[in-house]
Amino acid sequence: MSIKPIYAAPEEDLLLMNAIRNKDKKVFEAFYKKYYRQLFILAFRYVGKTEAAEEIVHDLFINIWNKAAQLNIQYAMKSYLFRSIVNASLNFLKREKQNAAKQLSYLNLQHSEDSEEDRRHEEEVLLKNLEDALALLPPKCKEVMYLSRFGKLKQQEIADQMNISLKTVKNHLTYGFQKLREQLGQSGAILMLLLKMILK
Structure with a gap:
């Protein structure tokens, strides 16, 4: 069975x-x-x-x-x-x-790319405004600003290179920053920060 x-x-x-x-x-x-x-x-x-x-x-x-x-x-x-x-x-x-999870990852990546693109665009606009503002400075003052901010020279080095006094260099820098602030208006604070970053 x-x-x-x-x-x-x-x-x-x-x-x-x-x-x-x-x-x-x-x-x-x-x-x-x-x-x-x-x-x-x-x-x-x-x-x-x-x-x-x-x-x-x-x-x-x-x-x-x-x-x-x-x-x-x-x-x-x-x-x-x-x-x-x-x-x-x-x-x-x-x-x-x-x-x-994939959608969230994609959205985060997209947001990150958009934010990065926005940041680059803002920096380009700021730099353009800075160049325009620097172009309005008197030639000697503009040269001092360039040597200080972009050439990264110390004030005494600028004085020696341009054959001017240290006090004149300081006056040019003071005047240059004042005019940039006036010219740049509300974005002046951001551009001053940008100038300091360039100096580093």
């Missing part, structure tokens, strides 16, 4: 799978109607989205219909269906999380 395995698929499930393998549409439709609502509710509990839950359940039934010959359902059909829905729902949530 042969003993049935304790966890063998019930006879009705075996008959069901045979009918589906033989492409019996009526049997499949009855099978679909019997389990659809239960499986949808289960999927929805996991994913929390109607469309996603419907898609998960539909995909499972389509897979069973298309690949019935390859499926090896060893236990009860209901257990197979519920386990498949849980796995598919967890995979969906994993993909959603990965996609969300």
